[in-house]
Amino acid sequence: xxxxxxxxxxxxxxxxxxxxxxxxxxxxxxxxxxxxxxxxxxxxxxxxxxxxxxxxxxxxxxxxxxxxxxxxxxxxxxxxxxxxxxxxxxxxxxxxxxxxxxxxxxxxxxxxxxxxxxxxxxxxxxxxxxxxxxxxxxxxxxxxxxxxxxxxxxxxxxxxxxxxxxxxxxxxxxxxxxxxxxxxxxxxxxxxxxxxxxxxxxxxxxxxxxxxxxxxxxxxxxxxxxxxxxxxxxxxxxxxxxxxxxxxxxxxxxxxxxxxxxxxxxxxxxxxxxxxxxxxxxxxxxxxxxxxxxxxxxxxxxxxxxxxxxxxxxxxxxxxxxxxxxxxxxxxxxxxxxxxxxxxxxxxxxxxxxxxxxxxxxxxxxxxxxxxxxxxxxxxxxxxxxxxxxxxxxxxxxxxxxxxxxxxxxxxxxxxxxxxxxxxxxxxxxxxxxxxxxxxxxxxxxxxxxxxxxxxxxxxxxxxxxxxxxxx
Amino acid sequence: xxxxxxxxxxxxxxxxxxxxxxxxxxxxxxxxxxxxxxxxxxxxxxxxxxxxxxxxxxxxxxxxxxxxxxxxxxxxxxxxxxxxxxxxxxxxxxxxxxxxxxxxxxxxxxxxxxxxxxxxxxxxxxxxxxxxxxxxxxxxxxxxxxxxxxxxxxxxxxxxxxxxxxxxxxxxxxxxxxxxxxxxxxxxxxxxxxxxxxxxxxxxxxxxxxxxxxxxxxxxxxxxxxxxxxx
Numbered sequence: 001x002x003x004x005x006x007x008x009x010x011x012x013x014x015x016x017x018x019x020x021x022x023x024x025x026x027x028x029x030x031x032x033x034x035x036x037x038x039x040x041x042x043x044x045x046x047x048x049x050x051x052x053x054x055x056x057x058x059x060x061x062x063x064x065x066x067x068x069x070x071x072x073x074x075x076x077x078x079x080x081x082x083x084x085x086x087x088x089x090x091x092x093x094x095x096x097x098x099x100x101x102x103x104x105x106x107x108x109x110x111x112x113x114x115x116x117x118x119x120x121x122x123x124x125x126x127x128x129x130x131x132x133x134x135x136x137x138x139x140x141x142x143x144x145x146x147x148x149x150x151x152x153x154x155x156x157x158x159x160x161x162x163x164x165x166x167x168x169x170x171x172x173x174x175x176x177x178x179x180x181x182x183x184x185x186x187x188x189x190x191x192x193x194x195x196x197x198x199x200x201x202x203x204x205x206x207x208x209x210x211x212x213x214x215x216x217x218x219x220x221x222x223x224x225x226x227x228x229x230x231x232x233x234x235x236x237x238x239x240x241x242x243x244x245x246x247x248x249x250x251x252x253x254x255x256x257x258x259x260x261x262x263x264x265x266x267x268x269x270x271x272x273x274x275x276x277x278x279x280x281x282x283x284x285x286x287x288x289x290x291x292x293x294x295x296x297x298x299x300x301x302x303x304x305x306x307x308x309x310x311x312x313x314x315x316x317x318x319x320x321x322x323x324x325x326x327x328x329x330x331x332x333x334x335x336x337x338x339x340x341x342x343x344x345x346x347x348x349x350x351x352x353x354x355x356x357x358x359x360x361x362x363x364x365x366x367x368x369x370x371x372x373x374x375x376x377x378x379x380x381x382x383x384x385x386x387x388x389x390x391x392x393x394x395x396x397x398x399x400x401x402x403x404x405x406x407x408x409x410x411x412x413x414x415x416x417x418x419x420x421x422x423x424x425x426x427x428x429x430x431x432x433x434x435x436x437x438x439x440x441x442x443x444x445x446x447x448x449x450x451x452x453x454x455x456x457x458x459x460x461x462x463x464x465x466x467x468x469x470x471x472x
Numbered sequence: 473x474x475x476x477x478x479x480x481x482x483x484x485x486x487x488x489x490x491x492x493x494x495x496x497x498x499x500x501x502x503x504x505x506x507x508x509x510x511x512x513x514x515x516x517x518x519x520x521x522x523x524x525x526x527x528x529x530x531x532x533x534x535x536x537x538x539x540x541x542x543x544x545x546x547x548x549x550x551x552x553x554x555x556x557x558x559x560x561x562x563x564x565x566x567x568x569x570x571x572x573x574x575x576x577x578x579x580x581x582x583x584x585x586x587x588x589x590x591x592x593x594x595x596x597x598x599x600x601x602x603x604x605x606x607x608x609x610x611x612x613x614x615x616x617x618x619x620x621x622x623x624x625x626x627x628x629x630x631x632x633x634x635x636x637x638x639x640x641x642x643x644x645x646x647x648x649x650x651x652x653x654x655x656x657x658x659x660x661x662x663x664x665x666x667x668x669x670x671x672x673x674x675x676x677x678x679x680x681x682x683x684x685x686x687x688x689x690x691x692x693x694x695x696x697x698x699x700x701x702x703x
Contacts, residue, residue: 048518049582066545070535078532080519080586128515166514168530170539280544324547324657325574
């Protein structure tokens with residue numbers, strides 16, 4: 001198969017020898033680390049016959065162009081039916097800045113090149129109105145057994161089944177449809193909402209803070225099943241309402257691989273809503289929007305009965321995009337605020353210190369890709385909210401010893417974690433991305449210095465992640 | 473890390489009745505969607521010869537080229553008012569992969585690969601009858617120089633006037649595309665393709681012509697053409 005690619009000056013060169021990369025890349029993949037990948041689907045390429053750059057800004061999957069957004073909103077039905085299968089593999093190398101004097105189990109595979117695993121996609125057009133995106137992911141380092149050996153695990157990943165139709169003529173353009181999915185915002189066409197927001201790939205061996213953000217920012221991914229309707233009017237107004245419930249019983253195919261004790265249990269149907277205004281002019285495209293989720297969550301995953309935690313989450317987001325070959329710029333911003341009123345028994349049992357808590361997440365990301373080959377991004381992220389000693393395991397015991405553990409502890413009992421992520425990457429061919437990502441923390445678990453009470457500083461968790469990400 | 477303390481407790485079991493209820497709901501949803509109003513009049517299937525080309529023009533082509541052929545993004549050429557013959561030739565060359573510039577293979581090879589001649593003809597007819605809308609003038613300040621290239625060519629390098637083939641008002645005819653109102657960025661990129669490559673064989677005559685143009689002349693004439701309004 002002859003693969004054609006574009007040189008940075010826009011002139012085409014034939015590259016019949018692109019397959020020569022494959023053994024090398026597979027070798028690198030087999031040599032490198034563990035990550036949490038998100039999707040890129042060559043099955044869609046085969047369906048439309050188009051290159052990745054048609055739908056992904058500068059080829060940086062999964063960041064969608066205006067055309068890619070229309071492809072998604074019309075239910076993945078544009079094109080012609082083809083083999084709806086794709087595979088994806090991600091590998092990486094993780095290195096945390098400071099591990100000396102700490103229990104090495106806090107930094108598994110640190111400094112090691114490790115193969116991760118990958119995903120299988122079943123994605124594409126089913127009928128003129130129905131399409132699907134289904135991702136099944138194998139995590140080569142899902143958990144450790146009693147002997148400390150890593151064990152792989154396969155589980156449901158993002159799923160989005162759609163029905164869509166479009167009424168379009170010279171006077172109107174109305175796309176409307178229905179979505180059935182397993183992750184609030186996975187159905188959204190912009191990359192400022194959580195499910196498809198930056199980072200698009202991330203090491204799983206990174207030290208994790210006490211909380212990564214609100215419920216709406218990923219906590220229900222692959223745990224809930226949602227159904228809803230949406231419309232996109234004159235490429236200007238987007239509106240959606242969906243209802244989410246626990247993905248169990250019949251809907252458990254959407255949460256396969258998630259253990260019962262790990263699955264967040266929702267009470268009844270929980271509304272998600274979304275409004276966005278979009279405008280395209282010249283090579284520019286901009287969007288401002290709001291979204292929200294009202295959720296009732298059982299405090300005990302194993303016993304979904306009784307009172308619930310009531311979570312009120314609302315987000316505002318914006319995206320600006322400039323795509324004019326060879327340049328692709330995408331800036332995304334989002335702020336999600338959540339207030340959770342805890343179930344009374346959690347307060348009674350002192351599992352939480354406050355009757356209610358707030359939590360927010362802010363992200364601002366700018367990325368640039370040149371010639372669909374060379375790119376980079378800079379991101380500021382921040383999670384914050386009310387301190388809650390019991391919730392985050394903060395404070396000290398009567399002897400003055402912190403209640404938490406070294407590295408993962410949270411002396412302040414506060415969610416504040418912020419920092420900057422810098423990334424550069426190279427796309428030698430459109431199906432492969434090789435990149436280096438660096439996380440620099442300013443605060444971690446509520447403090448900049450001595451955040452765990454054992455003398456560890458936020459910057460000690462700074463992490464370098466080098467990855468190879470391929471899909472076909 | 474879990475935000476909520478976990479507690480061991482018995483798993484609540486669901487009876488078969490609940491499962492059957494969910495299955496029937498899902499079956500109903502599935503039946504409703506599969507029997508939904510799937511019509512050829514609103515199909516986006518580029519591999520079905522039964523779908524009218526005009527339908528594909530509005531359901532597929534319009535995504536980038538605009539419902540009336542006046543595309544917003546300069547990534548995609550304006551098709552409104554283009555000569556039918558020109559669109560037919562280009563789509564046919566995309567389909568056969570004879571046209572191989574980046575715009576061709578990245579976007580158009582796949583979309584055109586299964587189009588029938590009848591569909592191509594209908595798409596061409598659809599965009600030909602659309603009315604070209606004014607396009608804001610390009611960013612260049614060399615309008616006079618651009619106008620001179622358009623109307624007089626570049627005698628020093630034996631570049632003929634664009635109007636010789638593309639029409640007195642750059643409105644295009646037959647296999648010669650309309651240039652008036654076209655995005656300057658697209659015109660520049662295509663002139664460079666003509667100049668440096670053989671990726672557009674149907675426009676081979678442009679290779680010699682583009683060779684005689686300096687970069688600043690290409691920019692000037694493209695900017696001028698973008699702002700040119702001709703019906």
